Amino acid sequence: MKTIEEFLESKNIRVTAMRLLIYKFLAEKQVAVTLSDIENAFEKADRTTLYRTIKTFEEKEIVHQIDDGTGITKYALCEKGCNCEIETDLHLHFHCNNCNETICLTEHKIPQIKVPDGFVSENVNLVVKGICDKCSGQ
């Protein structure tokens, strides 16, 4: 069981107080977060630092970006063995129309999508919208 510090170092991310805090914040959250969410959680810190931190995490592939159609970019930690490097994020994302939260359904892989002749599929974004388990009340 690696410490967070060791984990970040193994990914060539220098450990700083801010980075540890943001990493922990992401790890606690069960849902994808926006930059504003992080901003609200760390009011002392500058927006740019938070922005660049999340971008660093993204580059180093410990976080992936989610476009859930709300127009606001969200982020979530990658799962172990996520291998963003090789192919993008194969799991689907669910956006709740009620509580407005977006979560990774890491168990649910995106099915193979057929495209017409002549088209080459490199990458797929699949977002399901509806009511989440918490909001559907069961």
Added chain:
Amino acid sequence: MKTIEEFLESKNIRVTAMRLLIYKFLAEKQVAVTLSDIENAFEKADRTTLYRTIKTFEEKEIVHQIDDGTGITKYALCEKGCNCEIETDLHLHFHCNNCNETICLTEHKIPQIKVPDGFVSENVNLVVKGICDKCSGQ
């Protein structure tokens, strides 16, 4: 074969010169267009008018909005019998990473997506990215 005028009226959209022009512009295009595309095509007209025209078309369900992940909203005419009212846009969208164009693959319906127990799927957005037929050169 209805005229465009009759068609717009049947959808409770008042016919104006601008609306006819924009409708024809959309009808000619084989690809989804941005507001800027329309703006460039009609430099005499005000951006707001173009914006509100497309929003009117969207409300009246003769145009659907496409979020292809570029961060810029695109629009395309609905197919006949599209029935946006009942359920959204079941076809998938393809975004070309080379020419940067997005097209409706109206023939390609989105497959049924399974979601975990407790989740209710209301609506699915599926965007495939890759190389389009024109760019793949076949």
Added chain:
DNA sequence: ACAATAAATGCACTTCCATTGCATTGGTTA
């Protein structure tokens, strides 16, 4: 330990797109 160096942080500013308020124009109806 110290100086040199590089990276991280903070502040200010910019850009881009979407959206709105309000005045004006234009078309329809009584």
Added chain:
DNA sequence: TAACCAATGCAATGGAAGTGCATTTATTGT
């Protein structure tokens, strides 16, 4: 013709993403 309402145009706003540069903090070599 007068009254009305919708469409248009202009100006401004807002939100989010991104960048330049100065400052602080950490790392490295001597």
